[in-house]
Amino acid sequence: MQSRTLSPTDIFSHHTRYVVPLFQRPYVWNRDEQWEPLWEDVRVVAERLLDPGNGGFPPSPHFLGAVVLDQQSTPSGYIAVRRVIDGQQRLTTLQLLLDAVRRVVQQHGEPMDEQALKILVRNESQIARHPSEVFKVWPTDRDQAGFQAVMGEETDHGQTASPLVHAHGFFVGTITEWALAGGEDNPLDTPARRLGALVHTVRDHLRLVVIDLEPGDNAQVIFETLNHRGSPLLAADLIKNLLFQVAEGQGADIDLLYREYWAPMDYDYWRQKVSQGRRLRPRIDMFFQAWLTMRLRQEIAQDRIFLEFRDLLRRERAVVAELMAEIAADARVYRDMTEMPQHTVEGTFHYRVVKALDTAVVAPLQLWLMGWNESRMPEEQRHLALRALESWLVRRSLCRATVKDINRLVVELLKAVHEAGPEQAGEAVRRHLEDQRADSRYWIDDEQLRTVLDTAPLYKSLTRPRLRMLLEALEDSLRGPMGEGQQCPRQLTVEHVMPQEWGEHWGDGVVGDPEAEQRREEHIHVLGNLTLVNGKLNPAMSNRPWRDATAVARGLPGTGKRALLLEHSTLKLNARLAVGNEKEWTESDIDQRTEHLVDHIVRIWPRTGPSARSAVITVQAEAGDTEEERPQSEPLGNVYQGKYQSLWSWLRNQVQDQVPMSFSEVAEIAGMPLPESAYNHAAHWYAYEGSALGRAIRDAGWRATEVDLLAETVCFARSDPED
Structure with a gap:
């Protein structure tokens, strides 16, 4: 058994095939545990190469681990073959990474860098006796179609379920984003320069320990020793x-x-x-x-x-x-x-x-x-x-x-x-x-912050620990300055004041009215409708009506939700909403409480210094122009004061009569997530009186057409002045 430390150039520059035996497990690496950490490690080395502060000293090479190979008997004139005993996940991923860098270099880098990488991912087709022999690594049968789909000259997108396709796509997208991210503060930090450093990194600054078995070595015993015995050192x-x-x-x-x-x-x-x-x-x-x-x-x-x-x-x-x-x-x-x-x-x-x-x-x-x-x-x-x-x-x-x-x-x-x-x-x-x-x-x-929190469905958009922390911080703020009062208890349960299943006891005057139902759904998960209760109280509150009288009238044992909050909760969050809303809890009350709580959030986590972005919005450029920023203080018509002001201003500045867009593009221009009902009800885009989004579109002089909820697309059309 011979062991050597080699770079990708050492391993892949020769006409060699590394074949994974059919009995080995398929490709199982994933983004969170392997692809993303690998990219972060490679990125750090590449950026050290780019850093002029390194004084020309090369960074230490990055160690990727070990592979075990068994030399196969190959007739003269054939491409040499080695069987991969251990490390097939590592070798396969390295090939996907090298090819992803190559494809990004094709678009944004230097031709010589692209050619230097092509040598490492493909054997010359002239000496290949079978189409699969052009690939340096040949995975097990289950992964071969996916590997060919991304590593071939003509990519086949019919293998979308393959983890190899996902891995290759992750690397291409991440590398492209990184390559194009430079240049904001340094015009010399070009994509080509960045990619040149990255090519240098993946070719020469990565290392693998390659263990070559010799005749007589027991491949299975060596595999078991490497994978099943001993405890790894920290x-x-x-x-x-x-x-x-x-x-x-x-x-x-x-x-x-x-x-x-x-x-x-x-x-x-x-x-x-x-x-x-x-x-x-x-x-x-x-x-x-x-x-x-x-x-x-x-x-x-x-x-x-x-x-x-x-x-x-x-x-x-x-x-x-x-x-x-x-x-x-x-x-x-x-x-x-x-x-x-x-x-x-x-x-x-x-x-x-x-x-x-x-x-x-x-x-x-x-x-x-x-x-x-x-x-x-x-x-x-x-x-x-x-x-x-x-x-x-x-x-x-x-x-x-x-x-x-x-x-x-x-x-x-x-x-x-x-x-x-x-x-x-x-x-x-x-x-x-x-x-x-x-x-x-x-x-x-x-x-x-206010624009987002006014309507954001925080119950759905935040993890439970983050949402609980937010409500705890609000309770602490209501109790007084830090250190002057007892802190909010930890590990309470997040509760909806108006329940998620509101139809049974909260639906009077709402059920049957599509616009009213839509408006209510938009309020259920926002900040103003959320609070904290202890775990024992949460099941009892459930979907109860707000008032005691309503609970009695409907034959429910006990009291309404308001009384339960007053009786069992010592939180100021609950006392204030219960005392201040004796008769009912409505969408208007939720809006008022949201605004009040957001005021506290702004004070709990202040942003010091000038608000550099509050005065500008990004607008779409006219044909032939680049993107520019225009002041919000210069709209083209009457003043609009709603929460979708950015979208309103953007529409007012358009010159064409029709603008097709995706929902995500609309949200980006609006500077906030769209309400959930915009994805579930086409009427949200048309119902001008019941929808803030619809009113902003109408007031800008436009109307929504061709709303496709499945494709999440919409086309804005300029309104006729007589409409």
Whole structure:
């Protein structure tokens, strides 16, 4: 058995086929667990190649794992064949990635880069004796059609169910988006330059350990040994081993170092697996990833924790005793971050951001901010930083805005606070967040937040932990300033005030009237109709009518929902709505309560600094022009004050008489999600008096035609002035 570390160029540049035996399992890798992490690792290496601050030094290669191959007997003149004993998922994915990069380079890169990749994904057809022999990797029979569909010269879209097709499509889309994302601040950051670095990365800066079996090696025994025996080492285990090896070479007292610094991290608490997004990871590896990100102020991939630590130790030539003391102190801070009292700013941040929003990626900045004592970092600066970041994240979460760029933003914030120093850390975080203008970075302003929350079906659009956290924060706000009152109990149940099944006891005057039914459905899941109750009260409330008298008249035992809220709930959220609405709970009451609660949200999570986007909207350019921004203060006709002002203004500026659009394009122009009824009832687009969307279209001088709910398309036609 021979083992070598090879790059994709080493593996695929020769005329060789890597054939997966028919008895092996089909392709099972997926986006969350493999494709997306792989892309993030590759992207980090490519961006280090692009970074002029690296001083021309190449980044460390990224290790992809191991494959085991068995050489097959091949007659002279035939393409060499190797059977894949282990690592077929890895090899197949690598081919999909290489080909996806090639296809994006075809569109946006240099021809020589495209040719350099083609050599790695296809054997020359002149020497292939069968059509399948042009492929470097040939998967098991179940995956062959899907593989051919995306890797062939003419892609076949009839294999839409194949995970290989999904993988290839994911890589093409993600790489295209990344390639075209540069140039905003640096005109030299072109797609071709980005793709050139990416080609260099996937060809030469990835590594696989290739194990070639020799005659007599038992392939099955080797496969079982690699996959079923032993317990994998954590990155922290490798770090520990390295530290004590170096410490011993430095003449340190190993036993003393262990007792003082490592022993507190050497028990079950640190090896427990905790959730990070959809994955479970050992807590100690998450700590070292956060610590290295904080220390180096750069993204650290999960599978590069040990390599980055080893490079740091070699580069700084640190005294191990001093470095271990630093690590031990920061580990205590990391643990304290999860145990701060929830009435404190630090505890509230951890509960809302890390737990409810599931955004553990902020840990490196949190660790940096929590690691300074009061003599270096004033408490108000730490609080300012945490509150600003919490506001940025919560506002984007409530508006369903992407936070996919949060990893790089955290690194930028670390650089900003490092430059400003602990004395001005809060101001540095606030300024950096205020300065963001990209769609993926913008700090949502009050106007946009209000516009979305006025009608957003939060019960459906937010995960239950996020929605519960929002209502808890509102309850805390109603009880008084932080620290002055008892906090809202945790883990209560989210309840609809007007029930989801409203037809039985809430339908008088509504059932049978399509417009009234539609309007009611639009109000059921919005903020103003949601509250918190304890778990025992929730089943009792169920679909009960609002008033006691209605419950009695309908033969229901007990009281109405209002009385139950007053009797059993100590929350101010419930007391206010019950006391203020004695006789009924209507759509108008929901609107008023929504507006009141949104006022509190704006105060709980303020956005400081100028609202850079509230004064402009994006409008479609005329033929031959580029997109431009026009002030909302310059409409072409009478003033419209409804919530669909952006859509109204956009329609007023159109020059053509008909504009076909998808529902998603309409929502993008409107700057908010469309109500659910717009996707379920064509009348929502036409019923001008019962629909805010319909009124905006009409008042702009247009009408909706050809509404197709299945295709989610609509055509806007300019209205006749006499209509």
